[in-house]
Amino acid sequence: MFLFRLRSSRVFSLAVTMVVYAVLILNKAGGLIYQRDFNPGLQKLSSNDYLILAGTFHGVHAITSQISPTNETSSSGLEVLESENFVMRCFQTLTGTKFLIFAEPRQQNLDVVVRRVYELYADYVMKNPFYQIEMPIRSEGFDRHLTSYIKPHQ
Amino acid sequence: MxxxxxxxxxxxxxxxxxxxxxxxxxxxxxxxxxxxxxxxxxxxxxxNRTKTSELSKSAFAFLFGEMVQYAQKKVYGVQDLEKKLNLHGYAVGQRFLELLLWRDGRTAKRETRILGILQFISHQLYRAIFQKQADTLEKVRENEDEYMISDNDPVVNTYISVPKEMSQLNCGAFIAGIIEAVLDGHCFPAKVTAHTAPNEMWPGRTVFLIKFEPEVLEREALRVGS
Structure with a gap:
């Protein structure tokens, strides 16, 4: 009984503190194919600036994966970026697509969130016959499922 | 490299x-x-070896997606594409009906009434293909020869998001083709079309509109008279 209560209270606290600001998806060439804000907290940018942001991040990621302080020959590149006001988590798939999640600082379990977004992408974007690979994502099913996954956590 | x-x-x-x-x-x-x-x-x-075996939904989604893309290459519009998908489904339905009746063995029954055949489709056929029954079976009030079978979340459409410029399209036309073949196989010639009819609960709800040919109604009227 005690164990059960402990577990449920932990899940509850996680759900309450979860604030995801935005999700960005970059294709393997560094182009922005998806950008969506979920909660207020990030500065609004023009669409051109979002493209510049994506391209810049792509470049920085490429550099960080080339230089590594350890003896390893290759590095996974930049994964987490933390600042006073936000934390950014980057997840690169084996095919080179990047998922960026912006959230509140000290947000836990962002790797779980990013994996789930990847799963939704694999389901509702890649299995959609009307989606052209590497092109901007306009999929109603993906939008809907992403909203129902991220929104209730705020 | x-x-x-x-x-x-x-x-x-x-x-x-x-x-x-x-x-x-x-x-x-x-x-x-x-x-x-x-x-x-x-x-x-x-x-009967594959009677109860299941198939991967992802594998099916990829195969069906590829089918839609292939059909899309050789068509001129949404209606043409739906017709093509309907034809694909028709070929599946013809074969599947044969298999379904064979599996029923001695208990197999040839439906002769409109209501009977519609129930066969929304119960037995649907369960054999999708492991669930169709959600509703209704008659269109205004028209004597039209019936509707609705599916709240068709398996073929699970991962499909139709772009805005093709909003008329519903890939459920494939299932409509299967239904049409089964109706034809039972000598109930009809036209079956798939239409998107979303509600708050089910954004992907699809209605299959069945329009029987006049001779079917004529025959049905004779049965009622006898």
């Missing part, structure tokens, strides 16, 4: 491909799609 294959490299791979080792050749001959390792073809297997 150099991605361009050098001429030397292509030449070397080609030479290995043309002269495979005897062991490798043996392996390909015994494990192709039609013949299993036990040397039995798919025609030697019992038809």
């Amino acid at each position: 150099n991605r361009d294959p050098s001429p030397f490299r292509t030449a070397s791979t080609a030479s290995t491909a043309t002269s495979p080792t005897p062991k490798y050749a043996n392996l390909t001959a015994s494990t192709n799609l039609r013949y299993s390792l036990t040397r039995k073809s798919i025609y030697d297997r019992h038809l």
Whole structure:
């Protein structure tokens, strides 16, 4: 009984503190194919600036994966970026697509969130016959499922 | 890493491909799609073998997606595309009806009434294909010859988001084709079309509109009179 209560209270606290600001998806060439804000907290940018942001991040990621302080020959590149006001988590798939999640600082379990977004992408974007690979994502099913996954956590 | 294959490299791979080792050749001959390792073809297997087996939804989604893309290459508009998908479904339905009735064995029944055949479709056929019943079966009030079968979340549409410029399209036309074939197989010629009819609970709700040919209604009227 005690164990059960402990577990449920932990899940509850996680759900309450979860604030995801935005999700960005970059294709393997560094182009922005998806950008969506979920909660207020990030500065609004023009669409051109979002493209510049994506391209810049792509470049920085490429550099960080080339230089590594350890003896390893290759590095996974930049994964987490933390600042006073936000934390950014980057997840690169084996095919080179990047998922960026912006959230509140000290947000836990962002790797779980990013994996789930990847799963939704694999389901509702890649299995959609009307989606052209590497092109901007306009999929109603993906939008809907992403909203129902991220929104209730705020 | 150099991605361009050098001429030397292509030449070397080609030479290995043309002269495979005897062991490798043996392996390909015994494990192709039609013949299993036990040397039995798919025609030697019992038809009931796959009666309860399930199939991966992802694999189906990819296959169906590819089918939609293939159909899309050779059409001029949304209606043409739906017709093409309907035809694909028709071919499946013709074969599936035969299998379904064969599996029923001695209990198989030839439906002769409109209500009977519609219930057969929304219960038995639907359960055999999707492991669930169709959600509703209704009659269109205004028209004597029209019926509706609705599915809250058609399996074929789970991962499909139709772009705005093709909003008329519903890939459920494939299922409509299956239904049409089953109706035709029972001598109830009809036109079946798929329409998107979302509600708050089910954004992907699809209605299959069945419009019977006049002779079906004529026959039905004779049965009522007798």
